[in-house]
Amino acid sequence: MGVRFIAGVFHLPTAVLYGSLSFFLSVLHNVFLLYYVDTFVSVYKIDKLSFWVGETIFLIWNSLNDPLFGWLSDHVFLSAKQSSIEISTPEVVLKRLRALSRNGPLFALSFLAFWVSWAHPGLQFLICLCLYDSFLTMVDLNHNALLADLAVSADERTRLNFHCSLFSAIGSLSVFASYTVWNKEDFFSFRIFCVILAAISALGFTVSTWLLRQRFRTGTNTASDQEILKELYVEESSASPEKKITLLEYLRQLSRHRNFLWFVCMNLVQVFHCHFNSNFFPLFLEHLLSDRISVSTGSFLLGISYIAPHLNNMYFLSLCRKYGVYTVVRWLFIIKLLLSLFMLLAGPERIYLLCIFIASNRVFTEGTCKLLNLVITDLVDEDFVLNRRKQAASALMFGMVALVTKPGQTFAPLIGTWLLCVYTGYDIFQRDALNNISAEPQMDSSPFLTVTLRQGCFYLLVFIPITCALLQLFAWSHFTLHGKRLITVKAYRQAQNEIPPDIKTI
Template identity: 55%
Template sequence: MRLHAPEAEAGPAAMGLGGPRAWLLGLPTAVVYGSLALFISVLHNVFLLYYVDTFVSVYKINKAAFWVGETVFLLWNSLNDPLFGWLSDRQFLSSQPCLCEEELLVGSKEVGSITLGQYLRQLARHRNFLWFVGMDLVQVFHCHFNSNFFPLFLEHLLSDHISLSTGSFLLGISYVAPHLNNLYFLPLCRRWGVYAVVRGLFLLKLGLSLLMLLAGPDRLGLLCLFIASNRVFTEGTCKLLTLVVTDLVDEDLVLNHRKQAASALLFGMVALVTKPGQTFAPLLGTWLLCFYTGHDLFQQPPLAPVGSAQPWPEPPAPPPAQAPTLRQGCFYLLVLVPIICALLQLFTWSQFTLHGRRLHMVKAQRQNLSRAQTLDVKMV
């Protein structure tokens, strides 16, 4: 009896620990997945918002160190997604539309399987994929540009005219509103299609930016609205583009007659081409600001030692009499970047044909291939 006494005493404690664990295990999958996505998004967005300002203004690192860090981040951030996508989907890549007897006989050997090089050549002929990643590269750049320079815009454009609480409110709205927008955008996508909704968001971005450019930096109410809406609609567009990638996965399967969709690898290849935009955003933004206003965020001395290595050619500072103020430079950076991005995206998006009748045709062929594969497996 004494041997069982400790177990009896530990029983209530174990039950106390098991209660929350059982409750967590009993949660719906959607709640668990959504909570995980929320926490990851919070960490990701806080990092994006403050890391440029922290390293430049607080730690005061030099420009070369910043560029080296961004380059290392660029390499790993671009390569890890296609690497894990290839490891995940390589057994599914096949040029055969269905299982055949020879494949069943060889067992682990994959007849008709293709190499990564062959897959890349197939992807290079995928016209809609190429136009999409060109558009998405600009979109990723713009999203991260807004995140990286949001504190700078608030500080130099609005800090003298709004309270700290108002700035915090604008910051919070810029992160929450894109998620709320999806509740409205998704019904629009069902009714009009993702292509039309995304194109409308590009036109809206262009129109608001032109309006802000004409109004000037002294319209504070309009400026507050533009800073918040520019980030909200840009982030909302990013969240819709995942739907387009899923359509590209279906088109890739139909065009190349795969046994199974290589979805992880295609998502990884999209990331390979578009994630460099995350690195280009802070680098190009700081360089443009220095080029236009002569204000170097890295606070380096104007004269560098002869023969010193520069990761980017040092832009010549404008003459003092003609140099725009930092506030003017921030304003033009705020409005001209969305205008240029919108024009590039409208052009590339106009070349994208996977919508309307073609999209319906691809979806129908995708379903037919799935039925054929199911019947072949049953017959074997």
């Protein structure tokens, strides 16, 4: 039985092994997002100044480390001599897998550093956040870059992304399990729970990357694979000299990459909207629904918002196979606009519609974010063709996209709280804790503040998606990497030989 199981593991499809990496990432990251702030504020009693200093430094590092790590990972590909690369072995894929095998377990260890007090809260907060985000970035960049390196065809990339969504949804179940052990007064059970999660994640990264590396090492001697690997390269005249590309030159090339510029404009708005929904989800539940729905219904809405985007994304990916990513994303923007306009006309008193809208708004917005990785892989292909690269710089492209779009994470709470304060006069940062936010209206003898705050939350809920959808539709209408242009770009990458669309059997 044991032998049969081991044999089955060795014959798992590449897409399953690739997708499983999403499980080992999400099983930790969702727990981190839910509890790290509450742990430092309520358990370790971090002071406000240390918290904001740590968050500010983290926001700067969070934006800069993506392009930095992407450049360190891929700059060698931009100036490598064609003749020095042994294209009979998938060096690019093996390089990504080696990075994942190292950084995956370190990512799990950095996750554990949050749940035990080992330094002054302010110092521990800063060190833990920067360490965790560094390893998270390395894992994310290399995992996303593999999506572009493992396959060129849109069909195979959507299949890989489908497995990522499936395993991410399974990994999100750790959020539900964490509720049973979360206790601020007795932290021991939660710590044991986190140790178990980290062990599963570290072991999973080690085993999955080892299996994938064995597959690529042993499977590259066949003539078929030697041909397949040539799709990673564009032949140039042997007389053309090698040109070393600096970071400044690469940035100049990106500044001339029209579709990249329109995409990051659209994606900046998307990142803003995703984090706005996450930041203000509890606020909307509190002021729009808390007196109209039960606690269990509110918990269900919160829980489903973590799992449903991954499940929903699997359906979106099936549509992408049929109609293309560009068309599906455009229709998602249109649906977001129409639903928001409909909710605006319906008003805040339609409770069931409001519940559906609050949940669906986050689910559809998060679902769109998951599809955009496919668009970035297409941009990798176009960058490869436009600049006649010897090797596609996948991780660097993902890093540059993150550099431009991650400020949306900061804009979301700043703009949202500013708009709420302008409309209602209510400053959320004057409260000691977000959980007590509903206390302020009750302290006022007049119901006017309650009504005004409720109305302000409703307008914030509907006008932000309307504005985001209009801006995104405008930017997306200028994005031309679809249809015949996309087919031409992919054909050029595969033009060296008559080859299958994938580097390995997906």
